Ligand SMILES: Nc1ncnc2c1ncn2[C@@H]1O[C@H](COP(=O)(O)OP(=O)(O)OP(=O)(O)O)[C@@H](O)[C@H]1O
């Protein structure tokens with residue numbers, strides 16, 4: 045668990061220390077205070093992004109360097125960042141270390157943020173990122189395998205363009221087809237584990253939400269025959285080589301797959317209310333934490349930014365109940381909810 049957080053020159057903080065509770069930590073204040081900033085500093089230690097991609101924005105605008113430190117059960121994890129030299133140092137107990145060591149030694153975090161509520165409505169890349177993120181957090185080698193696969197696709201597409209421009213021949217593509225198939229098989233090995241987990245557990249959403257509907261199904265959407273991966277990709281690539289050359293793009297494989305949730309055989313987005321869709325996303329995140337815990341033996345910590353503005357009281361209680369044994373950080377706007385049943389409110 046995260047015992048404490050120390051911030052120096054991080055965004056609008058000059059110096060600030062927080063002590064946390066082992067269960068629920070409610071960060072409640074008005075708009076534009078620094079609620080999300082606190083969560084973002086925690087996410088940064090856990091090498092995750094809450095909102096910001098450019099780390100230099102995280103340094104207080106009047107300062108040149110920032111320092112963030114959390115203490116968990118036995119160690120101190122810190123990041124120092126110098127805006128002038130653009131150098132970032134990771135430290136464990138004030139000794140320089142690597143991103144890999146951070147990841148190995150820290151717990152896992154599950155992030156809920158308002159933007160996640162669009163996951164089902166936006167492009168498949170959001171849903172693929174959701175899947176890839178869970179797998180990277182569950183299996184140490186997945187991130188590398190996925191990066192490698194994306195590189196292969198980039199190289200294959202580059203070669204397709206060269207063939208189109210007359211600088212290479214169709215024969216040259218065979219090497220990249222072989223690499224694509226080999227690496228796609230590795231990715232599907234992991235994606236199948238997650239798919240089977242979702243298929244087996246998706247019914248919990250129905251039970252927990254007491255949905256009136258008959259069935260809820262998780263469906264992985266792919267052009268690949270998952271019972272015959274090599275053959276189906278190979279046949280597709282051979283059949284579509286001329287089209288691929290014209291648009292120098294590869295149209296089969298894990299990089300274009302998607303998933304769909306169906307309620308009573310209808311795709312969720314066409315059928316469910318906005319509220320039902322949000323609920324499904326919340327429960328997918330809970331399944332995410334269960335999957336990660338199962339495969340890593342690590343605890344998950346929940347980071348919930350402003351989510352309660354999106355959900356009603358009953359579901360708020362359901363959600364809090366479901367994650368009652370986890371350390372949780374929750375931001376909320378002070379006027380929004382009746383907080384009588386919340387304890388451990390962090391006083392800003
Ligand atoms: N680099 C920076 N230097 C100084 N202040 C900053 C910096 N970056 C952001 N801020 C300030 O941080 C504040 C925003 O904090 P944050 O996003 O945590 O607010 P919030 O409490 O989550 O608000 P809301 O309820 O609207 O989500 C803003 O007032 C902004 O001016």
Ligand SMILES: [Mg+2]
Nearest residue numbers: 079080349350
């Ligand atoms: Mg906020």
